[in-house]
Amino acid sequence: MRRLQVGDVSITSIIERDGPWRVAETMFPNAPPGAAHALLPLMDPRTYEAATNKMVITYQSFIVRTPHHTVLVDTCTGEDKGYPAPMDFPKQPWLDGLRAEGLTVGDIDYVFCTHLHIDHCGWNTTLKDGRWVPTFPNAKYIFHKREYAFWEAAANNPQPGVHNPAVFRMNCEPVVAAGQAMLVDDDFALDDCLTLIPTPGHSACHCCLDIRSRGQRAVITGDLMHHQLQVNEPGWSTIFCQDPAAAVLSRLKVFGDVADTPTAVLPIHFPNPTAGRLRHTADGFRWAFIED
Numbered sequence: 001m002r003r004l005q006v007g008d009v010s011i012t013s014i015i016e017r018d019g020p021w022r023v024a025e026t027m028f029p030n031a032p033p034g035a036a037h038a039l040l041p042l043m044d045p046r047t048y049e050a051a052t053n054k055m056v057i058t059y060q061s062f063i064v065r066t067p068h069h070t071v072l073v074d075t076c077t078g079e080d081k082g083y084p085a086p087m088d089f090p091k092q093p094w095l096d097g098l099r100a101e102g103l104t105v106g107d108i109d110y111v112f113c114t115h116l117h118i119d120h121c122g123w124n125t126t127l128k129d130g131r132w133v134p135t136f137p138n139a140k141y142i143f144h145k146r147e148y149a150f151w152e153a154a155a156n157n158p159q160p161g162v163h164n165p166a167v168f169r170m171n172c173e174p175v176v177a178a179g180q181a182m183l184v185d186d187d188f189a190l191d192d193c194l195t196l197i198p199t200p201g202h203s204a205c206h207c208c209l210d211i212r213s214r215g216q217r218a219v220i221t222g223d224l225m226h227h228q229l230q231v232n233e234p235g236w237s238t239i240f241c242q243d244p245a246a247a248v249l250s251r252l253k254v255f256g257d258v259a260d261t262p263t264a265v266l267p268i269h270f271p272n273p274t275a276g277r278l279r280h281t282a283d284g285f286r287w288a289f290i291e292d
């Protein structure tokens with residue numbers, strides 16, 4: 001994604017992995033049989049590889065620079081976590097991306113996690129001398145307090161095969177232990193240009209990040225949707241959604257808010273050029289990328 005300017009705020013991307021990833025039928029359990037396959041050829045060709053029938057899914061972070069602070073939004077899967085394939089991405093592309101931004105880990109002022117799934121909190125911590133410590137020594141980490149409380153409770157009472165408690169133990173708990181976490185509520189705001197939009201459903205308290213400056217607006221939508229298909233079909237939640245019905249309501253709330261406006265929408269998993277806009281149609285919503 002090229003640099004997106006929103007008034008005085010700029011947004012860029014650091015990609016951890018990219019490319020064809022999943023077959024839609026395995027991702028959207030409540031899609032009618034054949035519906036995804038029929039719809040995919042109508043999607044932007046950058047979101048779908050017809051030869052393999054796979055959706056193109058990117059794993060990335062966003063760097064949001066306000067006039068006062070550098071904010072890292074979502075931190076991919078990270079390094080040394082010991083995750084089994086295919087979640088054991090090489091670490092170098094993300095580190096190279098940080099460097100290409102002209103940044104070191106010491107330059108990040110805030111880390112904002114839209115939610116605390118495996119692919120959104122990985123670089124929160126790094127392994128030093130056998131201990132997980134915050135990767136960004138000068139950063140405050142912003143977690144929604146209900147999201148954090150859910151994963152803390154889940155880690156303390158793990159259900160086999162449901163959640164991997166190691167994700168919380170490695171990526172979240174050490175940040176709180178180091179005194180670098182801000183456990184915030186629905187009214188969180190930063191620098192007069194960043195506010196939180198609670199969008200529960202995909203996880204206990206998934207959040208979007210609302211960015212407004214000089215009359216312009218962008219919304220980082222985390223995992224509110226994973227693929228363009230869900231703009232046409234907001235009723236399709238994923239196998240990864242904790243409360244699929246709530247996820248639908250959150251999508252409709254945000255879609256209705258941003259559609260037919262110049263607001264740039266930035267879903268974490270949409271491939272380059274990533275940012276897009278929504279418009280209403282007679283039967284719902286449609287997506288169009290903002291071209292580089």
Ligand SMILES: [Zn+2]
Binds near residue numbers: 117119120223268269
């Ligand atoms: Zn995700």
